[in-house]
Amino acid sequence: MATVNTRSPGGRTLSAALTRGDRSTVGRWFWTIDKTLLIIIFALVAAGIVAVAAASPVAARRLSGTALRYDDLHFLYRQLGWVALGLPLMLFTSMLDLRLLKRLAVVGTLACLVALILVPFIGGGANGAMRWIQLPGFQFQPSEFFKPCFIVTTAWLLSLKVEDRSLPTMQMSMGILGVALICLIAQPDVGQSALIAAVWLVQAMLAGLSLSIIGSLAGLGLIGLVAAYFTLDHFATRIDKWVLGTGDTFQIDKALDCFRAGGWLGTGPGEGRMKFRLPEAQTDYIFSVIGEEFGLIACFMLAGLFMGLVVRALLVAMDEDDPFVFLATAGLAAQFGFQAAINMMVNLALLPSKGMTLPFISHGGSSYLAICVGAGLLLALTRCNPFLKGQPWAKSPGRLRAA
Template structure:
């Protein structure tokens, strides 16, 4: 009969009354950042609309029988991945910070091993070996490794606050270098950039001396030059972006096609299903879905989507302003950097600002690995940004009376 008794009441911050005895779900509801969760759900909804617009292009390109093609096949599949990913995100977000950190560390080990197995078990797709194909399933280890890697490096760097003598910076560099080498072997230049940029951002946030940041910037410039000189995949992407060696008789390249598509709809778009330029795009439902949105829903819709991504980043950073735990700050900021950087790269490629990198647009592009990995990463982010709304987090300044 105890469950029918009214919950005990206690005075909370601001004089509000809160129940002392609450279920785990009720605690999660009060502690979760509902604004951040709403923005993520809005992105997922936008993504479903965008995939529905781009699905006929992919369905026609990949179908061997034009008569039996199902135009919305990729929309139905994306709906299935959303139905799987949302519960994953919510369950991970319910974990306490310690358990969320442990889960990320375990996932980092598992998917790092999987990344090492890609050359052996990998499947070649579009000239790159990035996928592991097992009976009944196929996944991209680097997508799942990204959020786990960020949390793991954040945990390593947070140990400097306890013991300055720990060699966490060389260790984090070694892990990042190994991942970068494995990714460039696939080749996957875009993911390599994201991993290295996240590591650099975490180093900067951890408070390393500025001379090391300067050395890091110099090393990055040197690696860029070496990449162009000796790394065929990176050199080809840069040359395509600059138009070096392109034969005009072969027609426009991917960047030109994306630019024509995104500007074809003007500010308001040609309307859902009315786009024609999208049928000339490669990977319209993944890498270039932002261009499809621009054609059918207009540049105003593209600007609105960019504002949603910006709002997510700003929301997390504001949430961390009064956070005191160094690991939480590094982990949440690192996950936000990874999320925002991926969005910037994809939108920049579609707007012909960056070279083509094969990067999906978070929660909007089609993809099972991408959707599940993003849900896992955002679940970790929601777990790390949870807090008791009735706790006064204003710093207390003690006055000595002198």
């Protein structure tokens, strides 16, 4: 980047790669990005690379057969490729102004909703679930991209109702949610359904929806879970395993064995043995791999990073006077927090198995790229610049706004 030269009142020449008055896209991004959030996200990305390196031999050896052999670090190399795609996508998204961000979120929500509707007709399945649309060399899971787009779209709709109570935007958002939940249950994907519904409830509550209505909706959700128990065999089996300990409890037994083997300090990088008995060690149960090789202290540190991301985002949101930014930031923070908590609790047998990845940590394709999109949206929404007060692109004190 070219050096920008300015002169101080005393006549001295000041040289800096970027100055606070730099109006270029990169210059404005650098001075407005929430660097605390950015550092936490980069720390999670780095932790994910280390975790996938530890879990890669498990998946590679399990999938290697007589006709096909995988290198032990095959999934690490793939993860590095997803990181190389995901980080630029995240940084690009974080540079969006609010108007463009809203438009892209609405378009993304509608496109993903159409894709969810089409999954049963053109999608592919695995382990009894139909959740993916096969693209050349890539599996696209619409529900992963639907989450961040829908959260931002919901924030926009609910913020309009804050300004004009007569607008039926709450009903519109609820309608989109209802269609999405029907599609997800049909796949079936109860975990994603519960996550999306929980985040929507958080946003609706923050937007002023009455507690009586929220309670009624929560009651309907519980009724839906009961109905799923009696109609979806795989869901009932997972609940029975968790509550009664009946049936095949192989997955969770081996996950807990990893934590027991690792203790507080872990066995050391590459020294884990229990991990080779884990199913989906590189995705759903990667937290157990971390527990074995790096110990419970590392697990607490990782949980602390997720907590730091959520708390930091909420602190910024609480200082926000724009209802759209407040609701979108809170919703995205809730998504990251809920998803991380669900994955960790599943690994610790505190929740039934969900098949949900750990953000930034689990190996993944569309799920990893979708997490990067969500992180980019969160960074874009939390951009703050106290140095640009009064400038034409900063329409409200202390917050960056679209020009």
